[in-house]
Structures are given as structure tokens and as C-alpha cells.
Amino acid sequence: MDIAVCDDNLSDREIIRQQLSIYFSDRFIEYNIDSYENGVNLIYSIEDGEYYDIIFLDMYMDKLNGIQVAEKLRNMNYKGKIIFLTATSKYAVESYDVEASGYLVKPHDIDKISMVLDRVLSNYENVHTYQIKKRNSVIQVLYSEIEYIESSNSKCILHRTDGNKYTIYKKLNDIEEEINHRAFLRCHQSYLVNMNKIESVENDFTMKSGDVVPIRTRNLNEIKKEYYNYIEYRGNIAxxxxxxxxxxxxxxxxxxxxKRRLIDEKYVVRFVQCFKNDTAFNELKKALNEELYEKAYLCAHTLKGSSVSLDFGKLYKASSALTETLYNINHNGEDCDKILIDKQFGEVAKEYKNVINSMQIIEED
Structure with missing residues (x-):
């Protein structure tokens, strides 16, 4: 499955990419994700023959906003799914005019993304399942629903995430070969474990269900290393x-x-550090100096979006106030109050500096 994420905010792009990676990995759907920082480049790629099954499209971007990009894509006969990403529900009704499949209001949340994608992909057939013959019927178990499989004498028992167990009259070696997926680890002669369902590891694996799966003692370090490599593959950092x-x-x-929204502390660290590379603040400062208030509004809105996504409460409050003032100047015809703008930008600058300086706390050795 080919996915495009189009958002002019670096932090938001990284967050949505990571959450999509987790979603597709957990469901054993093969995927590829391309990122775009503006809608113009996305349009050019599709004009050149690129195709995406789903496009995640930010609403507020420079040059073309999300609705304008979607309109151009539909006029180019793009038939894929479009899911909007935005910090406001203001354009929810307009999104239906371009046949949007979803409308996700920031901050990004894995549960909200999963709910939308489960609906959008409800008829998607390229999902891995394991077939279990039972009398005259066949039970299909999604790979994502397999917690672990254990060998017991001449048969195997598949433990499903809903608590059900299924007897399979095959050798574990044969089942491992049939599944043949990176997420499944042969951690013991008698156990094949789904690494996506592991809660913690010491001398054994503790599963999310609370079950304990043994690790082969003589290969303990090697197996733990393989598990950690898989976690790193999915994007975790310290x-x-x-x-x-x-x-x-x-x-x-x-x-x-x-932490709950971004899954765990490992991802929080990654996305907080990513914020340092975001250009919205410097672009906002430049636009205000040049009195380009429409450009400044977009930059302030982007900074506001990053702040809500990463829960920088003080910066979010300051950037929201400035965003509202600039919106009223650009869209409601209010007079430009430079004294107010300077004051509000001063608050934004103070809180932005506070965020950047405070990052030293999580970067210490």
C-alpha cells in the first residue's frame, strides 16, 4: 500500500509517519510512505505518474491549502482516498466536496488514526491471515490477532489476542515457515512469538495479555538483540x-x-527533538518583519499545530492568540494593530525559546 503524507510542518509529518508505520506493521500490511512539505510537489509527483492509495493532506499550507490541492487532484482524475489533517474542524463540510474519506483534527492520536483507517480499509484484501482447518470449516486468523504459538506434543496451540486458543495439527517448524514474517520470532524450540504483542522482556517475554513466553536460555542475548532490533526497525529510540x-x-x-497519544516515551523524545528542525518560527518572524500578514498567519497556524501535537502548552497558548489576530486581519477585515502583533509575537518568541532551551533536559548524557 502506497501512502503520501503532505504537511508543511516537519514535526507533524514525522508523527503521522510513525503512527502510520505502527498501524500498518501491527496489521501486517505491506506499505510505503512518502512525505511532501507542500501540495505543489505532491501534485507534480502525481502528474509524473506517481500513485498513492491514500493521501494524508494538511489543510493549512503555503501556496495551496488542502482543499485546493484535493480539488486539483480530483480534477486530475485521482481516485484514491484523501484524509485531511487539520487543527480545526472549520473545513469539515467542504471536505465532502472533494470526496474526503476522513477528517482528523490535531493533535494526532494513534487511536483516531486507527479508527479512520479501519473504516477506510474495511474491504482491503491484502491483509495476512493464517488459516486453521476445523472439521468442515476454515477459521481465518489475522496475523495481527496472533499473540504466540506454542508446540505441545504432536500439535500446536495458537493463542489469539481475544483469549481464544486453536489447536493446529502441524509442527511448529511448518507453521513458522508458512507465516514467514519478520514480526514473528522463534524464541524457543516450542514457541513462536508475535513481537508486536510483547509488553516487556527480561529472561522471558511478558506478553500484553500477561502470559509469559520463555526464551531459549543458551540464546538469550541473541534473541533479545533480535527483538530490540525489531523495535528499532519500528522507529523506537531511547x-x-x-x-x-x-x-x-x-x-x-x-x-x-x-505519552498516551504518541504511544510511549521513546516516540515523544523523537518528535520533541524533531521540533528543533522545524522552520515555522523563523518564517513567522521573517513574514512579520516584511509585513506579509497572510504568510505570517500560515506560519503562526503551523506553529500552533506543532504545539498542540507535542503538547507545548505555553507555546500553544501564545501562538493561538497570534494566529487569531492574524486571521482577523486577513479574513475578517480588521485593522492591523502592529502594537498588538508585536506584543503577541514577543510572547511566542519567549515560549519558543523556552521550548528550545528546555530540550537540553532530555539531551543530557
Whole structure:
């Protein structure tokens, strides 16, 4: 499955890419994700023959907004799915005019993304399943629903995530060969485990269900390394809970909230650090200096989106106020109050500097 993520905000692009990777990996759907920082480049790619099954499209972007990009794509006879990403529900009705399949309001949340994709892909057939013969019928079990399989004498028992167990009259070697997927690890002579369903590892694997799956003792370090490599493959990096809590206290966020939304602390670290490379603040400053208020509005809105996605509470409050002022100037015909704009930008600059400086807390050795 080919996916495009089009968003002018680097942090948001990385967050949605990671959450999509987890979604497709957990469901054993082969996928490829391409990123675009503006709609113009996306349109050019599709004009050149590129095709995407699903396009995730930010609503607020420079040059062309999400609705304009979608209209051009539909006029080019693009028939794939379009799912909008935005910080406001303002354009929800308009999205139906371009046959949008979904409308996700930021901050990005794996549960919300999963709910939309489960609906969009309800008839998607390229999903891995394992077939179990039972009398005169065949039970199809999704790979994503297999927790682990254990060998028991002359048969095997498949443990499903819903608690059901199925007897398979085959050798574990044969089942492993049939499944043949990177997510399944032969951790013991008698066990084949789905690494996506592992909660923790020490001398054994503890599964999300609470079951304990043994690891072959003589290959303990090797097997644990293989598991850690798989976790890294899915995008995890190191992080520290204590430092993240201190960081979020300083920037006015709630670490526990953002951790639940972004899955765990490892991803939080990655996306917070990614924010340093975002250009929205510098572009906002430049646009205000040049009195380009439409451009400044888009930049402020982008900064606001990053702040809500990463739960930078103080920066979100400051950028929201400036965004509202610039919106009223550009779209409601209000007079430009430069004193107010300077004051509000000063608050944004202060809180932006606070976020950047506070990152040292999670970057210490």
C-alpha cells in the first residue's frame, strides 16, 4: 500500500509517519510512505505518474491549502482516498466536496488514526491471515490477532489476542515457515512469538495479555538483540521518563497525556527533538518583519499545530492568540494593530525559546 503524507510542518509529518508505520506493521500490511512539505510537489509527483492509495493532506499550507490541492487532484482524475489533517474542524463540510474519506483534527492520536483507517480499509484484501482447518470449516486468523504459538506434543496451540486458543495439527517448524514474517520470532524450540504483542522482556517475554513466553536460555542475548532490533526497525529510540516530566513541566504540557497519544516515551523524545528542525518560527518572524500578514498567519497556524501535537502548552497558548489576530486581519477585515502583533509575537518568541532551551533536559548524557 502506497501512502503520501503532505504537511508543511516537519514535526507533524514525522508523527503521522510513525503512527502510520505502527498501524500498518501491527496489521501486517505491506506499505510505503512518502512525505511532501507542500501540495505543489505532491501534485507534480502525481502528474509524473506517481500513485498513492491514500493521501494524508494538511489543510493549512503555503501556496495551496488542502482543499485546493484535493480539488486539483480530483480534477486530475485521482481516485484514491484523501484524509485531511487539520487543527480545526472549520473545513469539515467542504471536505465532502472533494470526496474526503476522513477528517482528523490535531493533535494526532494513534487511536483516531486507527479508527479512520479501519473504516477506510474495511474491504482491503491484502491483509495476512493464517488459516486453521476445523472439521468442515476454515477459521481465518489475522496475523495481527496472533499473540504466540506454542508446540505441545504432536500439535500446536495458537493463542489469539481475544483469549481464544486453536489447536493446529502441524509442527511448529511448518507453521513458522508458512507465516514467514519478520514480526514473528522463534524464541524457543516450542514457541513462536508475535513481537508486536510483547509488553516487556527480561529472561522471558511478558506478553500484553500477561502470559509469559520463555526464551531459549543458551540464546538469550541473541534473541533479545533480535527483538530490540525489531523495535528499532519500528522507529523506537531511547528516552527518559523523569527528564521528560521535567521538560513538560517547563513548557506547560502534560507528559502522561502526550505519552498516551504518541504511544510511549521513546516516540515523544523523537518528535520533541524533531521540533528543533522545524522552520515555522523563523518564517513567522521573517513574514512579520516584511509585513506579509497572510504568510505570517500560515506560519503562526503551523506553529500552533506543532504545539498542540507535542503538547507545548505555553507555546500553544501564545501562538493561538497570534494566529487569531492574524486571521482577523486577513479574513475578517480588521485593522492591523502592529502594537498588538508585536506584543503577541514577543510572547511566542519567549515560549519558543523556552521550548528550545528546555530540550537540553532530555539531551543530557
Amino acid at each position: 528516552g527518559t521518563t523523569k527528564r521528560l516530566k521535567v521538560f513538560y513541566d517547563k513548557v506547560g504540557g502534560d507528559f502522561e497525556v502526550v
